[in-house]
Amino acid sequence: MRKKKTPGQIVSELLKLIIALLLTIVCLYPFWHVIMYSFSDSKEAMSGGLFVLPKGFSLESWKMLLKTKQVFIAFGNSIAKTVVGTLISVVISILTAYPLSLPYVKGRKFLQGMIFFTMLFSGGTIPTYILLKDLHMLDTFWAYVIPSAMNVYNMFILRNFFQAIPDSLSESAMLDGANHVQILTRIVLPLSKAALATQVMFYGVNRWNSYMDGVLYVNDSKLQLLQVYLRQIINSIGGKQGIGASAGDLSGASAITEESIKMTVIAMSVIPVLIVYLSLQKYFVKGTMVGSVKG
Amino acid sequence: MKKRSMRLFALLLAAMMTCTACQAPAADTTTAAPGNQETKAPATETTGAAEATEPAPSWTNDDDAEITIMMVQSAVPGADDLVIAELEKRTGTKINMISVAGADYAVKLSSMIGAGNIPDIFEVRDLSDAQKYIDAGILANVEDLLTEVAPNVMEETKDVLYEIPVNDGGVYMVPVMSRSYAMNLNVRTDWLENLGMKMPTNLDEYKEMLRAFTEDDPDKNGEDDTYGLEFILDHVGQYAWVSVFGAYGIPAGKNGSAVTIELEDGTISTWVKHPRFIEAMTYIRSIVDAGYCEPDFVSVPAATSYEALWTGVAGVMEFQCVGPTNNWYPGRYTEDPLPTFDFPIIEGPYGDSGVAAKYVDYSNGFVFSSTCKNLEGAARIANYCMSQEGSELMTYGIEGVMWQWVDEANGKMEYLGEYTDSAVHRAAGGYCHRRLFVPSFHAELRTLNAQTQAGVQEAYDNAIEWAYIPYVSEVYTENGADMDQAIDEMMAELFTTTGDLQEVYDRWIEEWETLGGTEWEAELTEMWKEMNK
Amino acid sequence: MAKVWKYLRRHWMLYAMLIPGLAYIIIFKYIPMYGLSIAFKDYEGIGDIANAQWVGWENFTKLFSKAAFIRSFKNTVIISFAKILFGFPAPIILALFIDSLRKKGLKKLVQTSVILPNFISWVVIYGLMYAILGPSSGVISEILTFFGFEGKIPDLLSSKEYFREVIVGSYIWKSAGIGTIVYLAALTGIDPQLYEAAAIDGAGPWRKTWHISLAGLRTTIIVMLIFRVGEMMHAGFDHIYAISNNAVISVADIIDTYIYRVGLEQGNFSLATAAGFIQSIIGLVMVLITNYVAKKVDPDSGIM
Incomplete structure (x- = not known):
């Protein structure tokens, strides 16, 4: 009975396949377009429209971006910021979310309210800048990781995942004499792989893409972030300002258009994210947690 | 939320507010410190005058102090900025150049000024901002200083310097002399x-x-x-x-x-x-x-x-x-x-x-911070940038290394060696800082091709x-x-x-x-x- | 007292765990919060905020006396409401759909492609929207012309009638995919035996989705909704700024774009902070209401 599909099932499978492919095309194409544009000859790409393969294959815009030492310095800084920052953030989120997920913890509601409040109200740029100045964090690597050490939204998502883990597990461990740290590391975390993958993804992407901390808190070009570097490039050559300032000698010297650079910049910053997501995807498989929970 | 936690909450908030209130005076003293130094400056002047033989200048001139310059960038320099290094050499100063994308300039400058971290030279893009800064006492009056140290600046700006409304009781702002191109x-x-x-x-x-x-x-x-x-x-x-x-x-x-x-x-x-x-x-x-x-x-x-x-x-x-x-x-x-x-x-x-018609924009210029420890050096920078040689350095980089004239009279130049590649040229600082103290006949204008120069002039001439x-x-x-x-x-x-x-x-x-x-x-x-x- | 002591001895580790997170929140979130006082002050961005003069509600009355602010307020509510109404369920449906795919390769492909739009900036997306929807040279008009259609298709990007639909549509397209991650992760926590048991009871795929998957996602959905309504008054600055033009701005100008014009461009910190304060207060009220309703329906849900 299981093997044989009814006509209705076949139709619904087919329908699903069509929808899935349509979704893929609609979501994949723009990204694909960006990548292909970045590998296209600026002049040929200008004639416009959408295209599936590069128009007049060319590596010029990639070469232009990758030629300078600064882009590698910035790339290294961004990697360091993302790795260190994500690590710190995930640890702090776990430590905060776990106690808040336990219904018997006293003061929990107040603490949650207090934390959530900061999601809605913030002091603004200038007071934060002054704080970092007083903490001597300006122009240091720590300005990238500490001021955004915990994201309230991510923490609450994690807390929610922890809450979904049946109490029976930790209760039995408690009876066996395990303390809270042991329960967290031996029972809760191993059961939360998907949740942790979510955290790594969210924090990682956030860290990787954020640039305002780089713009505001750091002047030293040895500490420059990739996103700041790329943003400055786009800002100085593209947009109303760049062209309005008559485009300068860049365009005089080379035929790479702002559009090409923009596409290359996007491709450059998305590809690392994509790699991380693909490697995390195996954790989003149904039923990973439940096997051990039975009982 | 329960009532009790609400009350606790309010308490905590109040505690936070008082906390910051306590902290505020502390921050005040740190931001006021450079101001104190400034008030000290006239004192040194009087002692200098007392010695009578060698009158000390009424401005700061500590050449070991780094001069922080902040402006909107034209391109993105790398960590090895040859142009700034050259500018340091030619003006005998130490420079910390912060160049920011136009879109981020306002928010970054306001954070720095709000925190009392005022750049020594910075770009002002709005007259009312300049007036606010003067009223708050954070800008230096550089009238005597420029007159003595920066003849190029005085010569370049002589027609407009005192027309600028904020330069009423002195000279606070040096305008960008280059007019934008007419259409x-x-x-x-x-x-x-x-x-x-x-x-x-x-x-x-x-x-x-x-x-x-x-x-x-x-x-x-x-x-x-x-x-x-x-x-x-x-x-x-x-x-x-x-x-x-x-x-x-x-x-x-x-x-x-x-x-x-x-x-x-x-x-x-x-x-x-x-x-x-x-x-x-x-x-x-x-x-x-x-x-x-x-x-x-x-x-x-x-x-x-x-x-x-x-x-x-x-x-x-x-x-x-x-x-x-x-x-x-x-x-x-x-x-x-x-x-x-x-x-x-x-x-x-x-x-x-x-x-x-395009007029010199009175609302766009450079100002000097009253907390600057080397105003004299800052004036030298302004003076150099407003010369033809300075304008060439800031636009095209080091002559003979990064570029050279082919036909100077007709404004023909060429890039040299690896600098023919604009990415390398910009990474070394070429073109990045071209907006710093721009003179009216700046390097870019000088090097436009003949047809374009004629077109630019035609548009200026047919002005309403x-x-x-x-x-x-x-x-x-x-x-x-x-x-x-x-x-x-x-x-x-x-x-x-x-x-x-x-x-x-x-x-x-x-x-x-x-x-x-x-x-x-x-x-x-x-x-x-x-x-x- | 003894009871408290006993409780603490048993659970002190839990409180120790909270220290880094709370220290962070207090130092980096609450200490700078004195900046909110700018909303009630005349602060020009120079020197100490504490020294700026108090002006009471002046900044607020000034804002509400401006017709352009009222317009942006209305637009924000309408656009945000539409974004929540149509945009909030989108990632849930998408996640359930991805979850229902059996073939592993296809599942992975869909799961990966849908998150990609999130990483492309609005400026570039607008360029693509124009390339597709542009009335004179867009892909759609070319296709229609190919099939013998004569005349001009309506320009969705410059007509007031359709522009909000364009906003909501492009928003869903860009954000639904990334939103699936949380739901997909939450779905991994559902016991597969529940599905098997339901199958034995003769439940079809729709009933399984409704009674098991959606029920399992319920608390996640509620938390996500609470966060979503909390930012209700922020209707997407980058989005609107990149895709709107002066022909449609009257239906698209939101508080954030308005504040960008009067606040940042004119250095008006007090007005900008006051507007932010209004946005936060409304967000807070919306969150409290949603949280209250959620707890009425299901005491285990909600965030506080």
Whole structure:
């Protein structure tokens, strides 16, 4: 009975396949377009429209971006910021979310309210800048990781995942004499792989893409972030300002258009994210947690 | 939330507030510290005077102190910035250059100033900001200093320095002397030739040319794939249609408040209130409605719109000719043979022509912080940048290393070695800092090709004078954003409406007047009278 | 007292765990919060905020006296409401759909492609929207012309009638995919035996989705909704700024774009902070209401 599909099932499978492919095309194409544009000859790409393969294959815009030492310095800084920052953030989120997920913890509601409040109200740029100045964090690597050490939204998502883990597990461990740290590391975390993958993804992407901390808190070009570097490039050559300032000698010297650079910049910053997501995807498989929970 | 936790919550908040209140005075002393030093400066001066033999300067001159410069960047330098290193060498200073993307400049500067971390030299892009800084005492009066140390600056700026309203009781701001380029009407002469047409000289001929560019296959490729004028709605007044407005004697500007004119009754108002505005608009709509221009001018992205010129879809675009005939030439054009351009002057029914005059912008300049430990060094930097040699260094980099003259008299230069690659050139600081203390005849202007130089001059020469009022308008500070927005939305409606232009115009002008326009007119008229006394 | 002591001895580790997170929140979130006082002050961005003069509610009355602010307020509510109404369920439906795919390769492909739009900036997306929807040279008009359609298709990007639909549509397209991650992760926590048991009871795929998957996602959905309504008054600055133009701005101008014009461009910190304060207060009220309703329906849900 299981093997044989009814006509209705076949139709619904087919329908699903069509929808899935349509979704893929609609979501994949723009990204694909960006990548292909970045590998296209600026002049040929200008004639416009959408295209599936590069128009007049060319590596010029990639070469232009990758030629300078600064882009590698910035790339290294961004990697360091993302790795260190994500690590710190995930640890702090776990430590905060776990106690808040336990219904018997006293003061929990107040603490949650207090934390959530900061999601809605913030002091603004200038007071934060002054704080970092007083903490001597300006122009240091720590300005990238500490001021955004915990994201309230991510923490609450994690807390929610922890809450979904049946109490029976930790209760039995408690009876066996395990303390809270042991329960967290031996029972809760191993059961939360998907949740942790979510955290790594969210924090990682956030860290990787954020640039305002780089713009505001750091002047030293040895500490420059990739996103700041790329943003400055786009800002100085593209947009109303760049062209309005008559485009300068860049365009005089080379035929790479702002559009090409923009596409290359996007491709450059998305590809690392994509790699991380693909490697995390195996954790989003149904039923990973439940096997051990039975009982 | 329960009531109890709510109360706790409020308590905590209150605690936080008091906490920060306690902390505030502490922050105050740190920010005030440099100020104290400043008050010390006159003391050293008096002791210096007491010695009588060698009068010490009344400004700071610690050459070991790093001078922090902050400005909007033109390109992105790398960590090894040769140009700044060279500037340090030639001025005997230590420089920490912070260059920020234009979009981030305001927020970064305000954070630094809010925190008392004031850059020693920084760019001000708004007169009312400059006035605020002076009132707060964070800018240095550099009048004596510049007179003594920076003769180039004094010579370059002699006509305008004291015209700048904030330089009332001294010199606080050094203006950027380079005027922005005036607009040209860039017309494809190879298309004209293909069609056997002559350069238009009046509005009828202009319209006929745009029609021919649209309908008569000017590129002779046998396809109906061209049109006359390229423009986008966002650029109306700033670039687009300025020659047509000019032909009606109207000096057009970026937005309602950018250009001010004197009306017949002596009132100063926005250029949009020029009596011939509707007449000009009617002519413009006749071209738009006939389809002789970019069909999607409302929604086309700016970058895509430029491509229409580069790929030979459009034959006319209003823009500073530095783009079409110099910087984009030949790199950007996809056709073979390359297009050729020239810049006609279009005369209107009343004999007017040209575009809005470009004046030195009094609201854009560089200021010096009163906390600067080496004001003398800062003045040397200003002095050097305002020389021809300095302008060349800041624009093209180190002469003999990064570039050299081929024919200096005619402004021909070439890049050297690896610096022919613009990415390498910029990473070494070339072009990145070109906006620092720009003199009027700056390196870029000097090195434009002959046709472009002539075009730039032509646009400057065919200028329609208007009532430039450099003073800070209080009404504008309060309501300017809303007023400008009303004019922008009026333009959008005038370009798209199927109804009566006059009705649309009257409705929006009334709106503009109630938003503060009337008060603004009164304020400006008063200022204008004061200026022309 | 003894009871408290006993409780603490048993659970002190839990409180120790909270220290880093709370220290962070207090130092980096609460200490700078004095900046909110700018909303009630005349602060020009120079020197100490504490020294700036108090002006009471002046900044607020000034804001509400401006017709453009009222317009942006209305637009924000309408656009945000539409974004929540149509945009909030989108990632849930998408996640359930991805979850229902059996073939592993296809599942992975869809799961990966849907998150990609999130990483492309609005400026570039607008360029693509124009390339597709542009009335004179867009892909749609070319296709229609190919099939013999004559005349001009309506320009969605410049017409007031359709522009809000364009906003909501492009928003869903860009954000629904990334939103699936949380739901997909939450779905991994559902016991597969529940599905098997339901199958034995003869439940079809729809009933399984409704009674097991959606029920399992319920608390996650509620938390996400609470966060979503909390930022209700922020209707997407980058989005609107990149895709709107002056022909449609009257239906698209939101508080954030308005504040950008009057606040940042004119250095008006007090007005900008006051507007932010209004946005936060409304967000807070919306969150409290949603949280209250959620707890009425299901005491285990909600965030406080």
